Amino acid sequence: MTERAEFNAEEWDTVRRGPATAALMVIASQRGGTVRESFAVGKVYTQAAQTGSGDILAEIVSDPPKIDREHLGTPDELPVRGPQAISEAVSLLESRAMPEEVDAFKRFCMDVAEHAAEATKSGDFLGIGGKRISEKESAALDQIASTLGIERSSESTASADDGEG
Numbered sequence: 001m002t003e004r005a006e007f008n009a010e011e012w013d014t015v016r017r018g019p020a021t022a023a024l025m026v027i028a029s030q031r032g033g034t035v036r037e038s039f040a041v042g043k044v045y046t047q048a049a050q051t052g053s054g055d056i057l058a059e060i061v062s063d064p065p066k067i068d069r070e071h072l073g074t075p076d077e078l079p080v081r082g083p084q085a086i087s088e089a090v091s092l093l094e095s096r097a098m099p100e101e102v103d104a105f106k107r108f109c110m111d112v113a114e115h116a117a118e119a120t121k122s123g124d125f126l127g128i129g130g131k132r133i134s135e136k137e138s139a140a141l142d143q144i145a146s147t148l149g150i151e152r153s154s155e156s157t158a159s160a161d162d163g164e165g
Contacts, residue, residue: 002056002097011092017065018089018105019045022113022144024067025082028075029140040119044112056093056101057108079140083147090148106148113144114153 004012023041027034045061052058073081086109093102117137133141145152 001054002093002101004056004059006096007092013065014085015089015092015105016060016063017067017071018086019060019109019112020065020067021072021082021085021089022109023116024072025078025144026113026116026137026140028078029136030134036119037116040115041112044108044115048108055104056097057104060105060108079143083143086144086147106150109148110141110145110150110152113141117141 007015020041023037027037027041042064045064048057048061052061071081072078072085089109090102090106093105097105117133117140141152
């Protein structure tokens with residue numbers, strides 16, 4: 001089992017920013033809903049902390065990062081810098097963690113991003129119609145999944161395709 005102590009302070013910050021960066025990529029992709037999306041991200045962290053099993057992911061969720069927007073650049077730079085930051089986090093974990101811990105980290109990054117995307121409907125009028133995941137959010141999720149080398153969950157893919165939530 002990998003522990004936080006195996007990383008220096010800078011490396012640890014890089015690792016723990018990975019999931020939050022994924023969420024920020026989704027949140028920044030579409031205007032509106034930032035508060036709901038942020039609450040959804042917080043809820044995923046809280047649930048993961050409550051079910052933590054003493055592994056590296058439990059340590060990550062017990063110490064959520066404060067995202068430094070300057071580190072990730074402007075909203076225009078985020079689609080480039082965000083995946084770079086996520087890749088750095090994964091690379092650090094791959095160099096020290098067990099493969100199942102790396103997989104759990106990747107899945108957690110994707111879960112955080114998907115919950116942020118599903119937090120609000122886009123394109124609705126007075127709560128009627130709209131899509132659970134907008135096209136821009138779906139594109140951000142696809143980019144995150146590609147960066148992580150994993151598939152999006154079928155639930156989030158379906159809701160992006162058919163507007164059902």
